[in-house]
Amino acid sequence: MLEKGLYEKLINFCLRNELNNNTEIESLEKALVNDQLSRILAAYVGERTKHRLDIMEDKRLPVSDRLDFVNNLLDKINSDGRESTSKEKIHINNPLDKISSKTEQNCDNIESPPKILLSAYPKNNENKKIDLTIRPDTSVAYSSLFTGSSNEPQFYYELQKEIQTSDQVDMLVSFIKWTGLRLIIKKLKEFTDNGGKLRVITTTYMGVTDIKAIEELAKLTNTEIKISYDTKNTRMHAKTYIFLRNTGYSTAYVGSSNLSGAAISSGLEWNLKITKIDMQDVFDKIDATFDSYWSSEAFESFSPDQLARLNKALKNESSINNSGNEYSFDFHPYPYQSKILEELRADRQLRGNYHNLVVSATGTGKTIISAFDYKQFVREHPDSSNRLLFIAHREEILKQSIACFRNVLKDPEFGNLYVGNYKPLSDEHLFMSIQTFESIRPDLQLDKHYYDFIIIDEFHHAAAKSYANLLNHFNPEIMLGLTATPERMDGRDILKYFNNHITSEIRLPEAIDQHLLCPFQYFGITDSVDLENIAWKKGSYDVSELENLYVKNSGARERAKLIIDAVREYSTDIDSMKALGFCVTKAHAKFMAHYFQESGIQSIALTSDSTHQERNDARKKLVFGQLPTAKAVSLQLGCHNGQKNHPLQ
Incomplete structure (x- = not known):
């Protein structure tokens, strides 16, 4: 009887008869x-x-007969389709041979044109609608390797399709994070609700597992969970699905x-997909080993009434104290930053372009790139004053920028802030807000060549009128523009200040693909608000x-x-x-x-009316976990990488 489910089977006459x-x-098909x-x-x-060879072995036929069978087969192959040189033919009695099509050909023979059976399911299934086209992107008959390459299907997408087409799912992972489980939890719920069996083995090792992940798994029907609490003797690092x-x-x-968001979506992870069809011995060993763990006393069955014990065990195991460590720069350029610096030098020395725009995704270190660029400029002009003007629109950005330059230049006294209550002792190396610039108008006091490096x-803000006096007056030897988003919604052009070209760029998708930035997971929330009018x-x-x-x-509430429920x-x-919510108005x-x-x-609302304090x-409070959410309107909070984990819009 043909089992319902997924196949990748070459259709021979025997299988065709059964299907018909x-x-x-x-x-x-x-x-x-x-x-x-x-x-x-x-x-095939x-x-x-x-x-056939297995049948010969079962019948205890001599080795010579088996060799004759193989040699006859090889003769036929080597004859390149012509008549075999051997007249001796071996025929093994097989029940399949007695089943013949109308043409009385061997049941094992392949029909023409050749076809593959992909799936078989009962007709008129009233309990659920089965989509016969759902299947993993990679073969279920031939093993393959996942390396996180961009031309492979994303690992968690493949897991989702494997779940949808299975009769039983077993997972063995060192830890389970909600960021990973939430990517497949809906498919697991559909799977178990439709009668699929789920077994999960994990540990409390290092306290990494999220209690919420175990809670959500425990809510599923037809699901069993086993956990190792003895992390001294059972340090399980295996990961298999x-x-x-x-x-x-x-x-x-x-x-x-492991079952974490990064590991199954974007991390540099390698996973070998093993199919039972082409690696049966290896697959059977994996299956048997899982069953041996499942039967082991080292792994204890979990039920919801054990949440307190699990929570305590995870806290005891945790070796990570979320103390809100401040971000610190590694003051050597990374390879991708060095590439941008090289492109800047080439644009100037080979093409004569000294007004340069660098487009670099937020988080890739635009400021540190500019600091190393300025450092190289100083080296090339040892006898010059090398006056610097650094313009930004927020005090927090200017403070971070001057600290970055001081570290790169190894000069704790370098530069002066000119923003808010900060007044400079010198105007030679200024870190100034554009608002301060417009207020004091240094363009009316200083020569247009006063600054060597601006x-x-x-820079996408530079299309605003507030930047006009700065851009129209000063003519430095080098002007460097930094932005993550050169394209403006109003269509105003900023490339005109840079000979209509971008010197170097690394956009957000490329930065994520190169694992320079943490990937984000985007969840769209459907609401009933109609924006049509x-x-x-x-x-x-x-x-x-x-x-x-x-x-x-x-309908506002x-x-x-809906947003609260999604959070x-x-x-x-x-x-x-730690979340930031972006709002349209105060x-x-x-x-x-x-x-x-x-x-x-x-939660707290922050707007332009909010004081600096x-x-x-x-x-x-956001960084140190004392405030889960902040709602902002066009506001820079100054949070560094890792200090916020949920942008809400």
């Missing part, structure tokens, strides 16, 4: 294309040859990926109309509740969450902060 005669089965032909036909011949199918087309993944951070002005929605919709409209669903732990920020507070989640206090 079984009126209860619905199948999906595909033609065998030319580039697959050699591998699949060769594998090998499998049938082994089958086993997908058992009644059709025999079972698969297993063995490698480096750096303008967030909101006016569109100058590249964006009318802000006042959005405020009415998001704050004053009768319903929308806010609770996707966050590992509300108490350890009123919207205050409304959302108040609603979060009502819902038991500490309020911003600093909010940043510190």
